[in-house]
Amino acid sequence: MTAPPPTPEPAPESAPESAPKSAPKSAQPAARPRRTGGRVRNADAHTAILDATAELLEEVGYASLTMEGIATRADVAKSTIYRWWKSKGVLAMDAYAHVVAARMPEPDTGSLRGDLVGFVRELYRVGKYPLRVRTLQGLMAEAQLDASFAPLFQEWTGQRRAVVRAMFARAVARGELAATTDIDHAVDVIFGVFWYRLLLGHEHLKPSEAEVHVDRLLDGIRGAEGRG
Amino acid sequence: MTAPPPTPEPAPESAPESAPKSAPKSAQPAARPRRTGGRVRNADAHTAILDATAELLEEVGYASLTMEGIATRADVAKSTIYRWWKSKGVLAMDAYAHVVAARMPEPDTGSLRGDLVGFVRELYRVGKYPLRVRTLQGLMAEAQLDASFAPLFQEWTGQRRAVVRAMFARAVARGELAATTDIDHAVDVIFGVFWYRLLLGHEHLKPSEAEVHVDRLLDGIRGAEGRG
Amino acid sequence: MTAPPPTPEPAPESAPESAPKSAPKSAQPAARPRRTGGRVRNADAHTAILDATAELLEEVGYASLTMEGIATRADVAKSTIYRWWKSKGVLAMDAYAHVVAARMPEPDTGSLRGDLVGFVRELYRVGKYPLRVRTLQGLMAEAQLDASFAPLFQEWTGQRRAVVRAMFARAVARGELAATTDIDHAVDVIFGVFWYRLLLGHEHLKPSEAEVHVDRLLDGIRGAEGRG
């Protein structure tokens, strides 16, 4: 969904790509980048791959996921996979996004506390879905080991960070928070605790903890403000 | 250092073996760790392996570290490595411990804030050593992918957690903190932020940030108490 | 039985084992070949090894026989085996000889035909014992692959050849056969057919065939004489 090539949004590439061209040659083609012919992409193969990936992710876990296995399961040639996804990590991330079609919530309750609690509660709910937990663990691992995957993963996490940052920004705009607040650190605390528990697995994440965690974070921020 | 077999403690066998001599008949033969013969372990090979691992860790990074490469570099048979370390993760962890011989500090300054700031400042200093950063990233990744390595890694991180927990426990004993404080969560915040940044790499860890981070955490805890 | 070290002749070592006990320090150097001290050989270990070998030979066959397996089964150190038998082949041959304690018959019926038929019939009977068949196959294979074992094996087969040669020699002495008879070739025919069938396994050896085979061989020899 995020990466340009994988999930083919109908239009997504035409707009950005026509602008720069400005008026390369003259004409029309505005909409179409470059494509004079050729067989059209087989959507079946595409979804079969994503489905197979999701299934295998569930059955064997990320660590045992192999391109070969996906190809076999999807009844597709290995090269067809590589044509569209350059690595296991990218593919897994894409498949994960498909499964978790319900996107991150972006609550806007009017108060920072309300927003954060809503978000964190939802965040902690993944703990109830072993498949998702294992996939997230695997993606994080992949990002450590595959340098070419890291930026993609970072971009993905960045999007999630952005959601939370926006909450804080709104709070500042509302005057709830001082403009000097170190938002970055606050976001790090929220996601840091989440990932740390997810990766270590020493303690399961429970949505019920969300409220306390948020309160403690906000107390920390306000305490700082109070002291100046 | 943690696992019994890998790094052979010098003493463990000599002591039990001399005791029975002095009391041949009577006492406990149980103590003797049965050893009637056999070739003695080759310490050279052992250290050669650890050295090679550390070197390669530095040169190629954790992701490209291979048992085969280590064996070649150490001029040792692969199975000799497997005899003592059951996996790449365990070996890397052992080698890391050797390199970072200077252990985690356990400051006891008399105040919680002093202890935490000392510890966190030291913690954040690893950001200055790319080798260590990459190794820690790799170990965390390994723990996600290799189920048999996970508990070992968890044990290791548990030891580090214990150090911080002790600081909080002392603070509670001193009356600095309420007995109801959720220490676990506090520890999660400290390590969570640390690992999150380390793994995502979106922002470098700077020792200078330690003080602010600790203050915010303590404010959060005290705020809770004040209300609570 | 053939090689000097393996199967200890009863006499030479048993005596020293009881004598020294009665006169610990002083006595009898004369009789003893050369032995100034040292631990005495453990006969139990010795027979345990042979037994284990025979058992495993039966259970898993020669191809899957390993020194390691034998050591485990006999509850003996591997090096103890190597001390007395330099290779798997030698050991297997020794164990085989123990099992097939009933030695090759050396019939002396008064006529060449009688002698040969008796011998060949007995020879072909191994076909009824899969264990022996597989062991003989394995020994032959070993002789091809292990240059140091070949001479030993050749010596062993040489002993069996000698038995048959003797029959022919007696026949010549009796005047049954011309002195010019190519005995070597005749022996090769007997054992050649036996081994060829044993190794290829295309047809099972049956004792009932012995008579015909011998007759054909003798006809061949006499035909040559008649012409020649």
Added chain:
Amino acid sequence: MTAPPPTPEPAPESAPESAPKSAPKSAQPAARPRRTGGRVRNADAHTAILDATAELLEEVGYASLTMEGIATRADVAKSTIYRWWKSKGVLAMDAYAHVVAARMPEPDTGSLRGDLVGFVRELYRVGKYPLRVRTLQGLMAEAQLDASFAPLFQEWTGQRRAVVRAMFARAVARGELAATTDIDHAVDVIFGVFWYRLLLGHEHLKPSEAEVHVDRLLDGIRGAEGRG
């Protein structure tokens, strides 16, 4: 040459591929040996493997032949070897067949004696080529130790047996031999002596002995008939 996959017959693909062009619609697509895709087979790698095997067979002998060594020498990945030959034995047999491209002779001189002498003389000539001797020994050994190789080897020897059987069959057809002759046993005698000497190595095979051996065999057969 025997097994379908290993040595790819040159013709099957080139011919059918040009022919259809000339007769686009009409003719037989049946001839085409199903090829729906896949990278084309690299003939160079294939012959390089066979060559390397033959060389190593000569240099180090069958016993010391290793797949790893072959791969290195042929400058080919080990898996490429295993893709086509499932074991060392099969590969060695194939390489042997390549080297001894001159196939077994199938003399048809008009008389049984002439046929046999011609064949046996040629058979005994391998004694002059140590490489071939050692290879044959190794193959026989392998057949004993590797159950999956045995049938292949048996098939190969079966082909050679068939050649000799045909000679006897012709003789029977000509009336040279009684129809009751035990051809199987006669063939066993010929090959039995050959292999027995080859494997034991107690006496070298000399082509000059062929004539005598054949005569003795035929005398044996005719003697039986005479009495018969």
Added chain:
DNA sequence: ATCTAACCGAGACGGTACGTCAAGTCTTCGG
């Protein structure tokens, strides 16, 4: 109506590393 480029399936290729097995050697200890 053809051309033509992109697609897909198949599967061989060279490669790297894996983890295991059994071999045979070396050192220590005990009788």
Added chain:
DNA sequence: CCGAAGACTTGACGTACCGTCTCGGTTAGAT
């Protein structure tokens, strides 16, 4: 001081996937 124990190192094994490649064959838009 020899024999037993057993820890040691080693080489090769066969396998699994990797990512690339080279085909044969399809399919649809552009000409």
